[in-house]
Amino acid sequence: MKLPFQNFEPQEAGPQYLEDLATAYWYSEVLFTALENDLFTILAEKGMTSGELADHLKWDPQATERFLRALCSMGLLCLYEEQYSNTVLAGNYLVRGKKYYQGESILWRKYLSAGWRELNNCLKAGGRVSYADDADGVELEQRIKKYIRAMDNVARAKALEVVPIFARLFDEGEILDRRGRFRGSGCGFSGAFSRYEGDTGGSTAGDPGE
Numbered sequence: 058m059k060l061p062f063q064n065f066e067p068q069e070a071g072p073q074y075l076e077d078l079a080t081a082y083w084y085s086e087v088l089f090t091a092l093e094n095d096l097f098t099i100l101a102e103k104g105m106t107s108g109e110l111a112d113h114l115k116w117d118p119q120a121t122e123r124f125l126r127a128l129c130s131m132g133l134l135c136l137y138e139e140q141y142s143n144t145v146l147a148g149n150y151l152v153r154g155k156k157y158y159q160g161e162s163i164l165w166r167k168y169l170s171a172g173w174r175e176l177n178n179c180l181k182a183g184g185r186v187s188y189a190d191d192a193d194g195v196e197l198e199q200r201i202k203k204y205i206r207a208m209d210n211v212a213r214a215k216a217l218e219v220v221p222i223f224a225r226l227f228d229e230g231e232i233l234d235r236r237g238r239f240r241g242s243g244c245g246f247s248g249a250f251s252r253y254e255g256d257t258g259g260s261t262a263g264d265p266g267e
Contacts, residue, residue: 082170084131085166085167085170087124087127087128087131088131088133088163089163089164089167090124091124091128091133091151092151092160092163092164093164094114095153096110096114096128097133097143097147097148097151097152097153097160098151098152098153098154099113099114100134100141100142100143100147101143101148101152103142104137104140104141104142105140105141105142106139106140106141107121107122107125107139107141108121110125110141125141129141132144132146133146133147133151134147150214156213157210157213157214157217158210159210159211159214160210161203161206161207161209161210162207162208162210162211164207165203165204165207168203171187172185172187175187
C-alpha cells in the first residue's frame with residue numbers, strides 16, 4: 058500500500074499532493090501512539106470492539122473509534138463484524154515479542170523527529186545545532202539500549218532481504234562472523250548468515266575472546 062504522498066506524478070500533481078506532504082506526519086503520529094500503547098500486542102490474541110479497547114486503554118470511546126478507523130485506512134487494522142484485529146502486516150511486525158518486531162525501531166524514529174524540527178537552523182548553521190542533553194548515567198545507558206534494540210529490529214528484518222544477494226557467494230570457504238561489529242548487537246549479521254553455518258566447507262568464528 059502506498060501512502061497518498063507517494064503517489065506522485067510530477068506532470069499531473071496539484072494542490073492535493075502538497076497537502077499530502079504537509080500532513081504526512083499524521084500517519085507517523087498515529088503509528089507512534091498505537092505502538093506506545095501496545096495496541097497491536099493487545100489485539101494479537103483476539104479481535105476486540107472499539108468499546109472494549111477504549112475500556113482497556115482508558116480512552117474516550119468516540120476518540121478510540123476514530124483512531125481505530127485511521128489505523129484501518131493505513132492498512133494496519135481490519136474491521137469485521139464490529140471486531141478490530143491486526144492485519145498480517147501488523148501481526149508480523151508490530152506485535153511485541155514477535156521475531157521481526159519493528160516497534161522499537163519505529164519509536165526510535167519518533168525520538169529522532171525532534172531534530173528535524175531544527176532543520177531551518179541547521180541550514181543556517183551548515184550542520185547540526187541540537188545535541189543530546191546532559192543525561193545522567195542511568196538515562197544514557199537506557200538510551201543506548203533502546204538504540205541497540207531499535208537497530209536490531211531493523212537489521213533482523215533487513216537480513217531477509219540481504220540473504221538472497223549472497224545466495225551463491227558462500228558455497229565454499231569459511232565465514233568470519235565478527236559479532237558485535239554489525240549495527241546493533243550483531244543479530245542482523247547472525248540472522249543473515251546463520252543459514253550458511255554447517256554448509257559445505259562453511260563455518261563461523263566469533264570475536265576473539267568470546
